[in-house]
Amino acid sequence: MIALWTSSEIARAVGGEAHGDFTVNGVAFDSREVGEGDLFIALKGEATDGHKFVEGAYANGAAGVIISEEVEGPHIRVADTMDALNALGAASRGRTEARIVGVTGSVGKTGTKEALFQCLDRTLPGGAHRSVKSYNNHTGVPLSLARMPAYCDYGVFEMGMNHAGELAALTRLVRPHVAIVTAIAPAHSEFFESEAAIADAKGEIFQGLEPGGTAIVPFDSPHRDRLIAAAEPHAGTIWTFGLGEGADIRAREVARERTGALVTAELPEGELTFTIGLPGEHWVSNALAILGAVEAVGGDLAQAGLALAEMAGLPGRGERRPIPLDGGEALLVDESYNANPTSMRATLATLAQEDAGRRIAVLGAMKELGEQSDDFHLGLAEPIREAKVDYAVLVGDEMKVLAGALHNWVECVHVPDAAAALESLEGRIGPGDAVLVKGSNAMGLAAVVDALAAGKITCSN
Structure with missing residues (x-):
């Protein structure tokens, strides 16, 4: 096995002083995630100092650490560990010849990143690398880069932001050959004066494009022209994707099914008919952007089509799991990781397509929506009714206004937290039902998902 980094390579890269000769096969800044042979970087944050966990990292198998203080054991000494992570x-x-794709957007970026990785890994098995989980910020992006083997053929990196200027810094670090914006929505609108300002911040991803790079922009977005204008100074090629007539990458025909869709897509250099293994209109759109990126980096479109057919939802982002019950099971749709008005509507529309005895929606508050928070939460009333939800559990203070609006139309309960949400489901779920759990990560609804999947619920009569 080829080492990811040697101690001398690390020291040279970060401008540090090596103490001990070692090699590493992974990189982490959370000592709990350190495995045998990893490099641990002791970051200093506002809440804690990674130097407190150096001994624990060694105990977990770290081959070496990057530190700014004296420690016992193999290490690289630097003045600032955050600067070292970036370096x-x-x-x-700088050392890779891989074709790099950057992905951002208000919704869909993690799923798009994961699906694109699967498509490229199927093109060249073992040749693709991607950022894990949602490591998309000022620490997660350089960590994901540092974990990339030198011999990779493809790299896929998710980039996020909640303030203007953040993406510009991240994309200049990633230096993508292809940059995708999945969609623009009022996520983090607390920090922006308008949705157009969010589009401008997302458009910063194009500033890091390599010369001659490709920008991939949502055709059906009201901010399409704004994103194209942001890309024009930096991109050699700009492709749009969507369902509308005139998109460069267009779904000409879509046969929608309960568990996915059959799509015939027109691409700049051909046509492809493929199956998407996940339901929802948003996945049709995401798949078009993915295929555009595969074509732009020279991947195999036929293999990408097969990978899209085999997609499964990610934990917290569309994973479908059974709820074991006396006499059978119910369907659990886990969307517990995040939520904004656009993703809530899309997921509720998908719930409406489920062939279920009853449709139950556990919906957590949407965070960081600023002064328009009440309006955005009230705006979910009609999508909930259109989804024919039989029972709604609304979680968090921000959901109170929605509970009032739904009271006369849908059976619902308003509760303060995840624990109360789980209690409200006792005796309410029966075999053949479909249960959607979705909310901002801060609401902690993953605990509800875990309890339901473990069968820790009383079946309805």
């Missing part, structure tokens, strides 16, 4: 990420990007 290591930059060095990793």
Whole structure:
């Protein structure tokens, strides 16, 4: 096995002083995630100092650490460990000849990143690398870069932001050959004066494009022209994707099914008919952007089509799991990781397509929506009714206004937290029902998902 980094390579990359000769096969800044042979970077944050966990990292198998204080054991000594993380990420990007894709957007970026990785990994098995989980911020992006093997053929990196200027810094570190914006929605609108300002912030991803790079922009977005204008100074090629007539990457025909869709897509250099293994209109759109990226980096479109057919939802992002019950099971749709007005509507529309005895929706508050929070939460009333939800559990203070609006139309209960949400489901779920759990991550609804999947619920009569 080829080492990811040697101690001398690390020291040279970060401008540090090596103490001990070692090699590493992974990189982490959370000591709990350190595995045998990893490099641990002791970051100093506002809440804690990673130097407190160096001994634990060694105990977990760290081959070496990057520190700014004296420690016992193999290490690289630097003046600032955060600067070292960025430098290591930059060095990793500098040494690779891989084709790099950057992904951002208000919704769909993690799912798009994961599906694109599967498509490229199917093109060249073992040749693709991607950022894990939602490591898409100022620490997660350089960490994901630092973890990329030098011999990769493809790299896929998710980039997020909640303030203007953040993406510009991240994309200049990633230096993508292809940059995708999935969609624009009022996520993090607390920090922006308008949705157009969110589009401008997402458009910063194009600033890091390599010369001659490709920008992939949502055709059906009201912010399409704004994103194209942001891309024009930096991109050699700009492709739009969507369902509308005139998109460069267009779904000409879509046969929608309960568990996915059969799509015939027109691409800049051909046509492809493929199946999407996940339901929802948003996945049709995401798949078009993915295929555009595969074509732009020279991947195999036929293999990408097969990978899209085999997609499964991610934990917290569309994973479908059984709820074991006396006499059978119910369907659990886990969307517990995040929520904004656009993704809520899309997921509720998908729930409406489920062939279920009853449709139950556990919906957590949407965070960081600023002064328009009440309006955005009230705006879910009609999508809930259209989804023919039989019972709604609304979680968190922000959901109170929605509970009032739904009271005369849908059986619902308003509760303060995840624990109360689980209690409200006792005796309410029966075999053949479909249960959607979705909300901002801060609401902690993953605990509800875990309890339901473990069968810790009383079946309805």
